[in-house]
Amino acid sequence: MLEQLPVVIEPLRLAEAGRQLHGRLPLVGFKRLAPALHEVRGEVEVELGFGKDELHIAxxxxxxxxxLQIICQRCLQPMALPVDVEFALGLVTTDEAAEQLPADYEPLMVSGPMELAEIIEDELILAVPFVPMHPAGQCPAQEGQEDRLEDKPPHPFAVLARLKKPQ
Ligand SMILES: [Zn+2]
Incomplete structure (x- = not known):
């Protein structure tokens, strides 16, 4: 069920209580994500489950x-990048605890109340590929690539190869 997501959360308390949160956040609030986007619009649907596992890890x-509205780095056209990511954060209060977390958790350092949007924004930033591109076969720059080969400037290595040829 959708509910209003809290702005500030206390992750350790929520883990003790085994709380579930489900809601939406507007992307316009994410100032650190914005530079990676072509256009900031829409929302992110957020499902969160807090708890403690069998090892008592919160x-x-x-x-x-x-x-996400981004620019394809192959054709330089705007595209919508579908993001559907899951994450598992181990709630820790010390560096030692972070190092001891099982490999299926990323550490989240917790020291009291935290802004929920900050946590969500971090995960969205991780979800954007370093070089975002249309999926194979859907990029306009890929079509007719064969035809346009002749228009391209020579590859720098091709120039080098010519220079290295014995006189
Ligand atoms: Zn493209």
Whole structure:
């Protein structure tokens, strides 16, 4: 069920209580994500589950779904990047505890109340590929690539190869 997501959360308390949160956040609030986007619009659907596992590790598991408006780095056209990511954060209060977390958790350092949007924004930033591109076969720059080969300037290595040829 959708509810209003709290602005500030106390992750360890929520983990003790085994709380579930489900709601939406507008992307316009994410100032650190904005430079990676072509256009800031839409929302992210957020599903969060807090709890403690069998090793008594407090965790936050999340599922984020959204579409980010970005620029394809192959054709330089705007595109909608579907994002559907799950994450598992181990809630820790010390560096030692962070190092001891099982490999299926990323550490989240917790020291009291935290802004929920900050946690969500971090995960969205991780979800954007370093070089975002249309999926194979859907990029306009890929079509007719064969035809346009002749228009391209020579590859720098091709020039080098010519220079290295014995006189
Ligand atoms: Zn493209």
């Amino acid at each position: 965790y936050l598991r999340g599922h984020l779904r959204t579409r």
